[in-house]
Amino acid sequence: MSHALVVDDDIDSANSLAALIAGQEFTVACAHTLRDARRQIVLQQPDIVLLDLKLPDGSGMDLFTDASLIANSEVVLITGHASIETSIQALRLGAADYLIKPVNLRQLQGVLSRFMKPAALQAEFADLSATVAKSGRFGHLWGRAPSMQRVYEQIARVAGTGVTVFITGESGSGKEVVAQTVHDLSRRRKQPFLAVNCGAVSPTLIESEIFGHERGSFTGAERQHQGYFERAAGGTLFLDEITEMPQALQVKLLRVLETGRFMRVGSTQNLEADVRVIAATNRDPQEAVASGKLREDLMYRLNVFPIELPPLRDRLDDVPLLAAHFLTGIGEQEGRSKRLTADALAQLAAYPWPGNVRELRNAVQRAYVMAVGDEIDAQWLPRPSAAAAVEATVNTDAADAGLHLPIGTSVAEAERRLILATLRHYHHHKERTAAVLGISLKTLYNRLKEYAGPTEPAS
Structure with a gap:
């Protein structure tokens, strides 16, 4: 049977909580000061500690200063005095959760049902x-x-x-x-x-x-x-x-x-x-x-x-691993395994993936469908040169349209200008614009709605 320790300077509150915990198939001990809590922990290591923050001889946070003392215990804050900031600080130090007094049975049951030993x-x-x-x-x-x-x-x-x-x-x-x-x-x-x-x-x-x-x-x-x-x-x-x-x-x-x-x-x-x-x-x-x-x-x-989360272009060495993972999943779903050739893997690893992992998954699925045999070559995969050409075209078009980004331009403003320049280049074809920018069509619509009207980037 798991053991719980209630640390609370309010004797009536501690006893009431202990009675609730005992009804959930836990053995329970109570402590009303930090000193008593440390003694109880040494006598019997608790699986879970329900810890009040405001105690007569200090803050319950002080227990976290001795990591070895509660290393094998799950700590749950339980207080009527904690600010959100204090609770967050304790969570960062390793507390599993926090509850605000008065604690009802449903809240307590939720915490106890999630109990797992740190080890x-x-x-x-x-x-x-x-x-x-x-x-x-x-x-x-x-x-x-x-x-x-x-x-x-x-x-x-x-x-x-x-x-x-x-x-x-x-x-x-x-x-x-x-x-x-x-x-x-x-x-x-x-x-x-x-x-x-x-x-x-x-x-x-x-x-x-x-x-x-x-x-x-x-x-x-x-x-x-x-x-x-x-x-x-x-x-x-x-x-x-x-x-x-x-x-x-x-x-x-x-x-x-x-x-x-x-x-x-x-x-x-x-x-x-x-x-x-x-x-x-x-x-x-x-x-x-x-x-x-x-x-x-x-x-x-x-x-x-x-x-x-890093973009895929910043971890291109992971592309073959991800492609193999997606290919395995598609093969299991379709009932037929296929493999990527060495040339295909090299082409995948050289592409910048503006649409990130989602674009890679879609590219692998499309290539799987188009491949006639069991081998997937580079024919149906995106080419790095095409991506570079698109980027160069967009940059050239943006420059012709007067898109300049001086030092100090905010990220939001740079994003706005790039989206609108790309949209203009593709003659307001939203699907192609979203694909080139590596964003979802829904995100593109949201951005355009936010910009509320202008279709030309500011000069």
Whole structure:
């Protein structure tokens, strides 16, 4: 039977919590000071420590200064005094989660149901590291490049905590795959992982989709609807393209992150949000704040643990590994294995991949379909020279159109000018423009809507 230690200076609160924990098949001990907590830990190492931050002889944070003391214990903050910043600091130090008093049975059951011994998580990550060295795979991710090794280290560090993760990277670089891997390695892995693209949902419906609505709350609301926060209860909610979320809704999201509560549209009843949020954007967060696309306070609340995903052009050595992975999956699905020739692999590794991993996957699938035999040669694969020609043409056209980027031009402004110059070059053919720029058609439409009208880059 697992053992829990409750550290709380409020004797009545500690005893009540201990009684709730005992009903969940745990043995329980209580401590009311830091000194008593250290003594209890030495007497019997707890599997989980529910730790108050405000104690008579110091802060509960002081326990983290002696890492060996709680190295084999999962720590959950439980306090009525903690600010969000203090809780985040403790999560960064290694706390698995935090609860705000008064704690109810449902909240407690959620935490205890996710209990995993730190040693088990550490062993799991050690196995994953060995798998990377052998096959190049880490969870759902593939690659051996140093930049990806850094991403793996960050995932291993954050997955076992309740920290909010903010993933940045270009379109097609695999941000949702990172989020899925974080979830699958977390204590919430047995609960749902739900993903919503904030740029793909109508602004008039997105609040209802995320928070749900009550019957009759608006025209067409014929029944009660559970939003993503309810459906992801106990699990992870991935909010992709967070900068496309309307500002009014960003305020409500911030409130959920800070209070753990939300309301359905048309309701006055608060609901608990036992959900870990992972957000992502293909924009620079600071530029998004400067351009009014992302609230600054929300950015800081999301950006507790940032993960920056490298573009594929910066890890071309991983291309053959990724191509082989995609080809294996396609072969299993189609019931016929095919292989890439040496020339095909060389051509893949030389291409700059403006559409990143997504473009590579599509290219491999197209080549698989077009190849008559069991070998896939370079005939149906993108050519580096063609990419260079496109880039040169776009640059030339941009120069002819008067596109100049002096030192000090913001990233957002440079992006705007490049998109509009490329669109002009391709005679406003949006599909070709999106393909050349390596962004999704939806993202291109969002950008053009944001620019609100001009089709020519500024001189």
